[in-house]
Amino acid sequence: NSSSYEWIPTQAGNYKIWVDVKDSMGTMKSKEMSYVVTEAALNLSQIKVDKASPQEVGTPIKITPEVSGGTGNLQYKYWIWFDGKWTIVQDFSNSSSYEWIPTQAGNYKIWVDVKDSMGTMKSKEISYVVTEAALKSRQEH
Structure with a gap:
């Protein structure tokens, strides 16, 4: 007996929405409408790194852009x-x-381009510092 329905489309496309309404006497009326669902706009919100700057030379750093839509x-x-x-x-x-x-100490920039199948492209840049590797003390036997 609900007079509303929440529909959450899972993909873009052209849809038809059909509604039947029936009163207590059994009289029914129907209505159809067209509805277009588009993809969310491509968005590159940030570039994440798994290790905060600064890091030493030779440290593996995973770069992951945070992207939505497209x-x-x-x-x-x-x-x-x-x-x-x-x-x-x-x-x-x-x-x-x-x-x-990174193989050398210094100031770096990391840049990421992301594009979708329609050719829309977003870019973002972050700065990153790499330091010389710290000398490790050796134990003599």
Whole structure:
């Protein structure tokens, strides 16, 4: 006996909504309407790293962009800036994370491009500091 229904579409597309209403005498009326559901806009909200800056040379750092929305399969491209130049470390692929192992100390920038199957692209950049590896003391036997 509910006069409403909450519908949560799970994919984009063109839909028809049909409603039948019947009174206590059994008289029924019907109505149809068209409804279009679109994909949520592509959004790259932040770039996450599994280890906070700064880290030592040789430390593996997992880079993961936080993405929502977009149409179809998402593609990811990873860049690293160091010493005045940008280097693509992973060209567009399905990989939603990248493991970077810095080989030199210094100030870096991490850049991520994300694009959907419609060609919409979002980009974001963060700064990251890499330090020299600390000397480890050796025990003599």
